[in-house]
Ligand code: SF4
C-alpha cells in the first residue's frame with residue numbers, strides 16, 4: 027500500500043475535522059460555539075457527503091451534546107464532540123459524568139475566554155477551569171499537532187488501563203482559524219492505527235449485562251474516585267506508549283513536553299499551545315546573540331508530568347511560566363503545577379509567573395524577549411507579572 | 418425497619434477500590450433488591466380495594482416495582498421497597514390510591 031501523505035492548507039479546526047473523518051466515529055453529537063463551530067460544521071459536511079458512517083446528533087445545547095456522547099460511549103462505541111468556553115461551562119455537569127462513568131470520549135477544544143465581559147477570543151480560562159474534572163488534557167501548538175493529537179488521544183482514552191475522556195486543546199482563532207500547511211496521512215494508515223474500540227463492559231453486551239449510572243453514597247463513591255486517580259497515573263505511562271506507536275507512523279515525537287534548545291540553557295520559559303511558537307522564534311534570535319535561553323513546551327497538562335518537569339528544569343537558574351489564564355486569588359494554574367514539581371529539587375530555580383493574552387490579547391515577540399531578559403537579569407519577584415497589559 | 422447509614426465497621430467489609438468494577442458499574446443483576454428504599458418513605462399509598470378496577474397502571478408505573486402484579490391480579494404494596502413517591506396515586510384512573518402521612522402509622 028502506498029503511504030499517500032499529502033500536504034493540505036487547513037485551519038486548525040479543519041485539521042481536527044479531517045482527523046475525525048479518518049477516525050470515523052460511530053457517534054458525534056455537538057452544538058456550535060465560536061471558535062469551535064467550524065470543526066463540527068466541516069464534520070457534518072463529511073456526514074452529508076457520505077464520507078463517514080457517523081450518526082451525527084444535532085442537539086439543542088452542549089449539556090445535551092455531552093449527554094448524547096456519554097450515552098453512546100456507554101454502549102461501547104466511539105463517540106466524539108467539540109466545544110469551548112460557555113459551551114464547556116454548560117457541559118460541566120455531564121463532563122463529570124463522562125469521566126466518572128469512564129467514557130473514553132475525545133473532545134476537541136478551541137480554547138476561548140470565559141464571559142463576562144463577553145469575548146470570543148483565545149485564552150485558557152475554559153479548560154483550566156475544567157482541569158480537575160478527571161479529563162486528560164493535551165495542548166497543541168499548531169494545526170499539525172492538533173490533527174495528530176486526535177489519534178493519540180483516542181487510543182489513550184480507550185486503553186484498558188485508562189478509560190478516561192480526553193480534551194484536545196488548540197488556541198481559539200490563533201490556531202483554529204489560521205490556515206497552515208498540514209501533512210495528512212493516508213486514511214487506511216490512520217484507520218489502522220486507531221483500529222476498533224475494544225469495549226468489554228458496556229450496555230450492549232447482553233451476555234454480561236451491567237447497569238451504569240447508579241447512585242453511590244458514603245459506601246462506594248470514594249472508591250470510584252480513587253480508581254479515577256489510578257487511571258490518571260496510568261495515563262502517564264500509556265501516553266508515552268501510544269505516542270511511540272504514533273511516532274512509527276508520523277516520525278514525530280510525542281513527549282510530555284517538547285524541549286527546545288534546553289541543553290545548555292541558563293533560563294527557560296514554559297508555556298503551552300501557540301505561544302510556544304512565538305517563544306521558539308525569540309529563543310532562536312536570542313541564541314544568535316549568545317543568550318542561553320530555552321523553552322519547555324508542555325503538551326500533556328493532565329495528568330501533570332511532575333517528574334519530567336523536574337528533570338527538565340534541573341540546573342536552570344530561572345523559569346518564566348507564561349500562561350493564558352488566571353487562578354483568581356491564587357497562583358496561576360501552570361505556575362502552581364510547576365512550583366509543586368520543582369519542590370523536590372535541592373537547588374530550586376527561581377520562578378516568575380507571567381500571565382498574558384487574556385481574551386485574545388496578542389503575545390508579541392518583544393513580550394517574550396522582555397520576559398527572557400528579566401529572567402537572565404535575575405529579576406524575579408513573588409508577584410504575578412503581566413505581558414501586554416496596559417498599566 | 419428504618420435503614421441506618423452504614424457504620425465504619427460495615428463499610429470495612431465492603432469491596433475495596435482495587436476490586437470494585439470501574440465507573441460505578443453494577444455487574445450483578447437485581448442488586449436493587451438489596452437497597453430497601455422503603456426507609457425513605459414520608460407518605461404511604463393506601464389502596465381502596467372497593468374502588469380498584471385492577472388495571473395494573475400503578476404496578477407498571479411504580480419506579481421501584483413495589484406493587485406486584487401476578488396472575489392478572491394487583492397485589493399489596495410491598496412496604497420494604499415503596500419509597501412513597503406517589504406516582505401510583507397520580508396514575509390510578511379511578512383515584513383508588515390515597516397517600517397518607519407515614520407518621521400516622523407510627524403513633
Ligand atoms: S408510592 Fe411510589 S414507590 Fe410506593 S408503590 Fe406508589 S409508585 Fe411505588
Ligand code: SF4
Pocket residue numbers: 464468469470471472473474475476491505508509510511512513514
Ligand atoms: S392503578 Fe388504581 S385501579 Fe389500577 S390497579 Fe392500581 S389501584 Fe387498581
